[in-house]
Amino acid sequence: MAGSSFNFEVHAQDPTTSARTSTFHTPHGPVSMPAFMPVGTQGTVKGLTVDMIRATGAEMILGNTYHLALRPGEEIVRELGGLHGFSGWSGPILTDSGGFQLFSLAANTKITEEKAVFRSHIDGNLLELSPKRAVEIQEALGADVAMVLDHVVALPSPPELVREAMERSIRWARRCKAAQTRTDQALFGIVQGGLDAELRVQCAQQLAELELPGYAVGGLSVGEEPAEMYRILEATVPAMPVDRPRYLMGVGRPEDLLEAVRRGIDLFDCVLPTRNGRNGLAFTATGPVRLKNLQHARDPRPLEEGCPCAACLHSRGYLRHLFLANEMLGPILVSLHNLTFYQRLLADARSAIAAGRYGAFADERLRLLRSGSSAADAENG
């Protein structure tokens, strides 16, 4: 990344795991990694002002190219100051390429070597997305990091389809790199290959030849067992460049973050903390709390002792009332709490890595989380 505004420094390597701490420098400031990006699909992290996002400890957020290109359209975002000016978030931003939404959200997606053709999930209009177009849109959005367009397939899929999509993803990554015109935007590659470790390694190695400033593991968390995902990470990460940030897309639960950091992942995004927050499910160190349950009606305790977020100024009883009374403040506060929980979890992980004791830290946190999961099951029973 010589001569660019991007720089990636690894600070500490945990002695017994693949976990590491690092700083990723971008034109809009540094990101301490391992890091979690709140998802701001439509140019807003649902329910939170930029001050509230910042208060959670987040340094970098994600925007979705597919959604923003459909509404309001990337030209309006560009006119209104790019995604930074538009959303008011002055820190680093990453945009995905739309590849995942072609798979998960668009209707009637048809993928050829040239491009994807699909129908908008908003109005049914017929639209196209090629590697070049994905880069053009992301350059208009103007995030610090853009992602190559990839071909995501369902898991499980026939091996031939998985290989074909992986190989196409590599060719599309080359076309994306060739289409890039901005020098102030980093383009990250995306490793595909389904649950086939060998394909993943091949993909990672071939993408490494493109010398991109960062690499992601894509196409996971699409329904496979967590153990399968961890197995793929174990195989894939060692084949990814050690001197580039490694980003696990769309993952995940707190336990997934702990396991992925252990296997060398530096960056995450996921809708879980905000989506679950809107539904009244709060993350805590001892597992999830389902606020709508009757047992919380008169509970004067905060969601989590010592949590500095605005939700934890209130009792569980009050938060429950907000959900039962259908008040917006419930989703707002619990989204805020959950994002704060994720940021604190990763801050603790960074400290543990720096102290050279990540393995023990992760084991202990996983044990605590599981203790809570059983409590949560019990409270549902």
Added chain:
Amino acid sequence: MAGSSFNFEVHAQDPTTSARTSTFHTPHGPVSMPAFMPVGTQGTVKGLTVDMIRATGAEMILGNTYHLALRPGEEIVRELGGLHGFSGWSGPILTDSGGFQLFSLAANTKITEEKAVFRSHIDGNLLELSPKRAVEIQEALGADVAMVLDHVVALPSPPELVREAMERSIRWARRCKAAQTRTDQALFGIVQGGLDAELRVQCAQQLAELELPGYAVGGLSVGEEPAEMYRILEATVPAMPVDRPRYLMGVGRPEDLLEAVRRGIDLFDCVLPTRNGRNGLAFTATGPVRLKNLQHARDPRPLEEGCPCAACLHSRGYLRHLFLANEMLGPILVSLHNLTFYQRLLADARSAIAAGRYGAFADERLRLLRSGSSAADAENG
């Protein structure tokens, strides 16, 4: 109010109008008047954290007894710290008595001299509210100011019904005062009498004999013309004690506030800034802005130049996008802006009164607001 934690000081009397500035001291701090209370119906000002409410400049908020008694129930609120501890709002709070909701929201309300019987709008349960019960509930909620239970009638109503409801409201006010047990809660009376100036004056005079620490004008803003409301205020306010805060319940539009302050009103509450905010209508000094209109799509300007609120960090184009994309942040930000607008309007009014030029100030602001109303009409045409 000798010997109590309440105290009302009038600071400045405008020379050419009935406008005045004052401070109302409560156990949870002082309120600079004329003041506007954001409405926190269910223990939350919809969409805003307490920090956000405070950032608008609000010093006192309102809670609705009817709603809180139905859900979660006043005993849960009491257990969780009263309305202050429950909502997290540490400043002054006023609760209404439920009288207005018996008229506007409850089903099959039957009012006798003894009490009101009605069905809950939530679950259809048959419930009762008597003057004593209204005081009991409000003492459990523990606001700084409680309101007497009043009998509100539709306007227009037959003169006999208006008189009967007014006279009952006086008898109920006496029963409320007799039922009061807390000494750290001020009980305000409510002047009724419909659009009959003579009835209003009679009511105000008879309530004054109760020597309550504050008085409200109730039963207005129920569909009558603004000019009718102003006429009633002109007749009623002079009959209200000069050394007590005068509260106009449930009012209103920015122009109503300006006209009511001119006629001697000190305190307001209204759902307009938050309800309109949720629907994408923003108040500005030059009239309302309907954010969903196409003309705002590429507008880089904030809602209002110089406004310090979090919404005005953004472009109108961004705010419009939030509403079209159905994002919670739209209602949040425009509620915040509208409440900030109301607080700034009253802060400016207080300065103008202190400077002895309220009449000219109000005229100028009304002219500006009307200039915007025509613009808003044009943009709808």
